[in-house]
Amino acid sequence: MAKSIDVSDLDIYYGDFKAVEGVNLTIRARAVTAFIGPSGCGKSTVLRSLNRMHEVIPGARVEGKIMVDGQSLYDPSVDPVAVRRQIGMVFQRPNPFPTMSIFDNVLAGNKLNSKKMSKSDAEAIVERSLRHANLWDEVKDRLNKPGMSLSGGQQQRLCIARAIAVEPQVLLMDEPCSALDPISTSAIEDLIHELKSDYTIVIVTHNMQQAARVSEYTGFFNLRATGEPGRLVEFNETKKMFSNPDREATEAYISGRFG
Numbered sequence: 674m675a676k677s678i679d680v681s682d683l684d685i686y687y688g689d690f691k692a693v694e695g696v697n698l699t700i701r702a703r704a705v706t707a708f709i710g711p712s713g714c715g716k717s718t719v720l721r722s723l724n725r726m727h728e729v730i731p732g733a734r735v736e737g738k739i740m741v742d743g744q745s746l747y748d749p750s751v752d753p754v755a756v757r758r759q760i761g762m763v764f765q766r767p768n769p770f771p772t773m774s775i776f777d778n779v780l781a782g783n784k785l786n787s788k789k790m791s792k793s794d795a796e797a798i799v800e801r802s803l804r805h806a807n808l809w810d811e812v813k814d815r816l817n818k819p820g821m822s823l824s825g826g827q828q829q830r831l832c833i834a835r836a837i838a839v840e841p842q843v844l845l846m847d848e849p850c851s852a853l854d855p856i857s858t859s860a861i862e863d864l865i866h867e868l869k870s871d872y873t874i875v876i877v878t879h880n881m882q883q884a885a886r887v888s889e890y891t892g893f894f895n896l897r898a899t900g901e902p903g904r905l906v907e908f909n910e911t912k913k914m915f916s917n918p919d920r921e922a923t924e925a926y927i928s929g930r931f932g
């Protein structure tokens with residue numbers, strides 16, 4: 674089941690440094706939400722706070738509230754490892770486990786979660802996840818070859834297969850195409866379109882055309898000045914954001930007048 678996420682009054686710190694201030698937004702289930710904005714405005718920081726990846730950095734902490742389908746993500750009773758299984762992350766650079774086969778890479782998350790499974794269950798999960806990631810036809814005859822033997826675009830789809838093999842409800846993507854060529858980028862964008870019928874997707878991208886192509890909602894983050902915390906300047910439907918944004922600063926950024 675895809676989930677919605679409600680963020681209120683979110684401040685995020687690295688030690689004493691307040692990196693992000695006062696973020697309020699709702700991420701809809703079964704839709705793609707894009708985060709855009711200039712470098713250093715806190716897009717990745719906010720993204721990482723959505724599955725508690727942020728807190729693995731020493732000194733990093735969050736204030737405010739993040740509710741996932743009505744449950745507080747930062748409640749002391751919530752297990753961060755379980756959160757990261759429900760809310761998966763795909764990173765900028767494809768990061769398959771270098772010593773593992775394609776088959777084992779897909780199952781890596783399931784094994785970490787120490788689910789015992791039969792060979793036939795494992796095969797079914799691998800096939801389903803690779804099909805879902807639009808990679809099955811390209812790799813089905815070489816599942817025992819190393820994950821690293823694939824092209825960059827295939828490796829990124831392998832990482833997406835690994836993320837969805839544990840059946841998360843939300844997929845967070847931090848610039849998933851920035852290390853890929855245009856053809857692989859287009860394959861990932863097609864995949865994002867297909868995945869949104871099952872998942873809630875949040876994508877950080879520097880590419881505004883990509884945000885316009887793949888998302889239904891867009892958040893524009895910005896900094897008032899260097900050293901100030903990042904803020905969410907505007908959150909809107911993507912169509913409106915790119916045609917008639919509410920804020921002057923959004924218009925300036927989208928039209929290339931800064932950033």
Ligand SMILES: Nc1ncnc2c1ncn2[C@@H]1O[C@H](COP(=O)(O)OP(=O)(O)OP(=O)(O)O)[C@@H](O)[C@H]1O
Nearest residue numbers: 687692710711712713714715716717718719730903
């Ligand atoms: N691990 C960290 N420790 C300390 N400060 C950090 C850390 N990661 C990010 N920051 C700081 O937090 C602020 C927001 O960074 P973040 O990476 O979230 O921005 P971003 O909008 O995703 O940038 P980019 O588009 O360049 O990736 C920046 O000032 C950055 O230097």
